[in-house]
Amino acid sequence: MKIKPRTGFALALILAVVLVLSACGSKEENANNAGNAGNAPANNAAAGGDASLDSLKGKKIALIMQFNQGTFSAQYVDGVKKQIEKFGGKVTVLASDNDLNKMVTNLDTAVNQKYDGILIDHGSADALTNGVNKAIAAKIPVVAFDSGLSVEAVTSLAQNDQLLAEKSLEALKKDSGGKGNIVKVWVAGFPPMETRQITYAEFLKNNPDIKEISQFGDANQAQLDAQTRMEAVLKQYPEKGSITAVWAAWDEFAKGVTNAIKQAGRTEIKVYGIDLSDEDLALIQDPASPWVASAGADPSSIGQVQVRYLYQKLHGDQTDATVQIEPVFVSRDALPTDKKITTAELGEYVKGWGTSEQGNTDYLKALEQSVGK
Known part of the structure; x- marks a missing residue:
């Protein structure tokens, strides 16, 4: 069938327009795909993917203590240090010798030196609230233990x-x-x-x-x-x-x-x-x-739990305002008489004592595995 020249010209023009539109659509689709691909790591990060894990490594954490004496404190500090190391971070302990004024100074130091996160052990709300508010204003997350603090955005841990x-x-x-x-x-x-x-x-x-x-x-x-x-x-x-x-x-x-x-x-x-x-x-x-x-409660576990909640905050999670550590009762009658044991073995004899999973998440477990490799 013959096509008249004018008709043929019109058809050719329509075909050219269709091709141009198709090409533009392909470019837009490719651009959208590229944008989505670029957002994928961010989405994975929010879900605890590799990018998120990498962002949690190498954190510099300050532990502000009212006092650091006795074996309970020693085991608590050990729990804090080991958990932070498992997350690929480093902790600096700033003990205050039971001097609240010195504790306030230590807290200000941690804020001014721009630590990534702050842990507080004991102290009082009257002494620490202003310094904690400075930390929050500087976007430094804070998790406290047995301090009596009631500050928005701070998670406070306490034994029952x-x-x-x-x-x-x-x-x-x-x-x-x-x-x-x-x-x-x-x-x-x-x-x-x-x-x-x-x-x-x-x-x-x-x-x-x-x-x-x-x-x-x-x-x-x-x-x-x-x-x-x-x-x-x-x-x-x-x-x-x-x-x-x-x-x-x-x-x-x-x-x-x-x-x-x-x-x-x-x-x-x-x-x-x-x-x-x-x-x-x-x-x-x-x-x-x-x-x-x-x-x-196991002092080492308390330290571990406190660190986990701090890292939840570093991850951008909303954490509870208060977290209670449930205690156990230990009497001589429950303990073996034929050998001496340590708190590491106490869970074999007293139900409820031992390593706690409180505050743990799937992405924190993955972080530990990633650092361990």
Whole structure:
């Protein structure tokens, strides 16, 4: 069939336009595909892909501590350090020698030196809130432990201090038959011990046959001070049976009073403590020791959990405002008599003790594996 020249020209023009439009469409599609390909790593990063893991490596973390004494603190710091190393980061510990003014200065230093993240151990809200707000304004994430902080964007970890006190006091009540004279060792000004004191006061109110005959406590050189003060109390009450038990709101206090009681030969007096470390466990296992039980959480695990929540923040996650670490109760009766154990083995004998998965995520597990390679 013949096509007239004018008709042929029109068809050729239409065909050219179609080809141009097709080419433009192909270019636009290719550009969109290229854009999507460019966004893929970002999407993977949000889901915890390789780009996200790489961005979490090499972080510089500051650990601001109110005090760093005793085996509980040592094991807590060890947990923090090991977890940060597993994530490919590095931690600097800034201890404050139980001086809140120095702790405030250490916090300001960490902010000014632009650390990637800040961990806080103890302290008080009054002293630390301004410095923490500076960190948040500088986009430095903060996770605190036992500090009493209530600042938006900060995750605060705490042991269940009420339950810690309840578990240790109920054991004292059971062993004493609900009556007797007791000594309390604690110190004000620390959020966890303030909470434990509330539980203790309620306990005395509900158990009128249990009488407090003395109380003392000093956070500076806590173990030595507790030993010296307990020695004085033992001289004040020299008759056997005049003191039934000691309730210590911190394991450093428990170690001090235990030493005083052993040296005086007054092991009819039983000691009940809070917090637990390898050194504490050895004393509880010793059949000649007056320290018979303690409530606590694995200090190393606490450090690990705190680091995980900080890295969740570094990843851009929304984290809970408060996280509670559930404690366990450890008594001599639950421990082996034929060998000495450490807290690393304690989970074999006491349910609930040991490595915690709290705060862990799939991408943090992948980060550990990536760093390990």
